[in-house]
Amino acid sequence: MSEPVEFYWGNAHLTGASCDFRSDAITTPSLGTLHAISKATLNDDVYGEDETTRHFEEHIARICGKEAAAFVVSGTMANQLSLCALAQAPCSILADATAHIIHFEAGGVANLSGATVHPVRPSNGHYLTLEDIQKHAAVGPVALERCPVTIVSLENTAHGNVIPLHELRAIKAWTDGQGIAVHIDGARIWHAVAGGGGSLKDLAACCDAMTLCFGKGLAAPIGAAVVGAASLVRRVKQLRQSIGGGVRKVGPMAAAAWQAVLDSFGPGSVDVRGVLRSTHDTARGLAEMWTSLGGKFLRRVETNLIWLDLKDIGVEKAAFNDLACRHKVRVRAPRIVVHPQISPDALYRLGLVFHEVMASKLDIHGSGSDGIASKL
Numbered sequence: 001m002s003e004p005v006e007f008y009w010g011n012a013h014l015t016g017a018s019c020d021f022r023s024d025a026i027t028t029p030s031l032g033t034l035h036a037i038s039k040a041t042l043n044d045d046v047y048g049e050d051e052t053t054r055h056f057e058e059h060i061a062r063i064c065g066k067e068a069a070a071f072v073v074s075g076t077m078a079n080q081l082s083l084c085a086l087a088q089a090p091c092s093i094l095a096d097a098t099a100h101i102i103h104f105e106a107g108g109v110a111n112l113s114g115a116t117v118h119p120v121r122p123s124n125g126h127y128l129t130l131e132d133i134q135k136h137a138a139v140g141p142v143a144l145e146r147c148p149v150t151i152v153s154l155e156n157t158a159h160g161n162v163i164p165l166h167e168l169r170a171i172k173a174w175t176d177g178q179g180i181a182v183h184i185d186g187a188r189i190w191h192a193v194a195g196g197g198g199s200l201k202d203l204a205a206c207c208d209a210m211t212l213c214f215g216k217g218l219a220a221p222i223g224a225a226v227v228g229a230a231s232l233v234r235r236v237k238q239l240r241q242s243i244g245g246g247v248r249k250v251g252p253m254a255a256a257a258w259q260a261v262l263d264s265f266g267p268g269s270v271d272v273r274g275v276l277r278s279t280h281d282t283a284r285g286l287a288e289m290w291t292s293l294g295g296k297f298l299r300r301v302e303t304n305l306i307w308l309d310l311k312d313i314g315v316e317k318a319a320f321n322d323l324a325c326r327h328k329v330r331v332r333a334p335r336i337v338v339h340p341q342i343s344p345d346a347l348y349r350l351g352l353v354f355h356e357v358m359a360s361k362l363d364i365h366g367s368g369s370d371g372i373a374s375k376l
């Protein structure tokens with residue numbers, strides 16, 4: 001008989017996800033998702049004949065209150081195909097200057113949509129408002145030599161901050177009147193819902209194309225979706241095929257993503273599982289500890305992301321990461337991401353890191369040294 005083997009599925013300790021605060025993309029698929037894979041249909045989705053995939057797309061469209069949905073392999077592909085489907089030259093995409101579509105999608109907008117990006121810094125430091133958009137998107141006939149803003153792209157959550165629903169509604173009402181399309185990058189839309197920012201239907205009603213990501217936080221092995229009008233989703237599927245993103249026996253992946261949504265969010269338009277909300281509580285607890293030690297933040301802590309103000313205490317990011325490593329937790333400072341698989345032990349160790357960083361800061365201020373980095 002062979003020895004029992006350790007099984008990676010559902011074992012965040014074995015994969016290391018349980019002590020990894022770098023991203024909520026670093027989560028381990030559950031045994032339930034593996035089981036769901038075994039029950040998926042295995043027909044051809046490029047021919048549109050795979051039942052599991054088709055039913056999942058219909059389900060996602062329904063809980064978002066949109067006509068249709070397309071299943072794609074990643075959040076990046078979902079964003080890029082949505083923007084490409086909405087873009088008609090000449091086109092400028094107005095987005096938060098820190099947006100994922102600008103900084104972390106390998107220049108996909110330039111490559112695929114032929115659009116320029118118009119980066120705007122939110123005046124409130126957290127998310128773009130109607131006022132920011134009105135200031136930067138020219139109103140009325142645009143001079144021939146200008147590139148008009150025809151798409152506004154918003155992230156929700158915006159680096160952990162929930163955009164108020166009334167703001168999204170005001171943006172959509174105004175952009176509709178201007179003939180500007182709205183794209184929502186919903187890689188963390190589940191957290192916006194769990195954080196009180198509206199239901200999936202409320203949020204999807206504020207845009208022409210919304211993306212959702214199943215791998216981040218929900219821990220599906222792969223997968224994301226685009227929801228929108230039937231004509232837009234058809235175009236997304238055509239563009240998906242054009243870049244080789246049409247996957248034939250994709251049913252198992254759709255089944256796993258569906259199971260992940262059910263387990264960590266629920267069957268409808270609002271969160272009924274509380275899994276994500278509990279990560280918000282954990283993040284708040286960590287934030288309170290950091291505050292009680294005299295720490296500050298770069299952004300408000302509202303959901304599962306914490307942005308530590310390390311400059312305020314003169315600590316280098318690399319020094320913080322190294323100290324975390326010595327305590328056997330992984331961090332990409334200044335951001336701390338809490339996901340559902342973080343273990344109590346990892347939280348305890350991160351607490352030790354917070355205490356040590358702050359204690360050495362006090363030492364340094366007492367001894368008149370010029371920075372903490374050298375001490376870490």
Ligand SMILES: *Cc1c(COP(=O)(O)O)cnc(C)c1O
Nearest residue numbers: 074075076077100155185187213
């Ligand atoms: C992670 C992320 C994406 C991309 O998701 P992938 O599935 O990793 O491609 C897009 N937008 C935001 C805001 C993200 O955080």
